[in-house]
Amino acid sequence: MATEALIFDVDGTLADTEEAHRVAFNLAFERHRLGWVWSRADYRQLLEVTGGKERIASYIDLLPTSAPERRRLMGLVPVLHADKTRFYTAVVQDGGVPLREGIARLIGEAQDQGCRLAIASTTTAANIHALLTATLGPRGLDLFAVIACGDQVRAKKPAPDIYKLALATLGLQPEQALALEDSVNGLRAATGAGLWTLVTPTFWTQGGDFAAAGLVLPHLGEPQAPLHGEPGCLLKTAGWLRFDELCALASPPPPLNAVQALYRGLPS
Incomplete structure (x- = not known):
């Protein structure tokens, strides 16, 4: 056929695109003063989780923090992901990611x-x-x-x-x-x-x-x-x-x- x-x-x-995504995630974390930095090795492992919001949530799940703080961070996921998307699209629009x-x-x-x-x-x-x-x-x-x-x-x-x-x-x-x-x-x-x-x-x-x-x-x-x-x-x-x-x-x-x-x- x-x-x-x-x-x-x-x-x-x-x-x-993944390096541009990784940098954009880190810029979003920095903007919200979270103190998180995803290294290349970290991000390679995190890619086992599909979807940006899901990736952030899986990371939060593993943090050694209290239940109230985890709930607060989970509430930030949509905002973090939206900021990350803006950083990423700016890099792409500037020609930073070729085919x-x-x-x-x-x-x-x-x-x-x-x-x-x-x-x-x-x-x-x-x-x-x-x-x-x-x-x-x-x-x-x-x-x-x-x-x-x-x-x-x-x-x-x-x-x-x-x-x-x-x-x-x-x-x-x-x-x-x-x-x-x-x-x-x-x-x-x-x-x-x-x-x-x-x-x-x-x-x-x-x-x-x-x-x-x-x-x-x-x-x-x-x-x-x-x-x-x-x-x-x-x-x-x-x-x-x-x-x-x-x-x-x-x-x-x-x-x-x-x-x-x-x-x-x-x-x-």
Whole structure:
């Protein structure tokens, strides 16, 4: 069956945004004089929790503090997250977060083939708007037929809800679309919705269990920056993942029947 849509995660997949998010969290904490500083190691572990507000709440849960103080801090979560979002979008709008290698190229190739684009992310609409506008131009949002994000579903990744929402809005079955992710939680969400999934990990997610992925690459590659060992290792046609090869990898030929297998074994 032909691939009719590519569904992209955002943070870590379209762009390596996590350092900008980490800095923005710390600026929000500083503004409220909380004395919290999330190091890169801290944040890498905190990323196991999906969703910014949920991440802050999980951190508060682990603090050695009294029950009244914990309740007070929990009440601050929406304000902290709103401030963090403002700091983050300012960095993105200033051009501080570029797209990952090959993303713009793959989007263009998919469009040229009439494939629709969608987003399935746990981040906020404001974050998505800022990133797409800054990296793809003022009409960046218009490139995507569906943008499923943030609080549109009750359960965030690794639950499959956000991908099911994207598929339902596209009007497609899972076998008609592919997912692109960077994390274990994202992979679990996509495969839970029945989607073949490409994973391109970052520093923040590398080392995870990606056994359920259809393909794992360090990034998509570019003609001027081909993937090491490609073609010949995982890719056949080029040193970068092209849209047509992605579709071919996601739709392998059907197994040979008994007669085909018999003739395949005969000398030519």
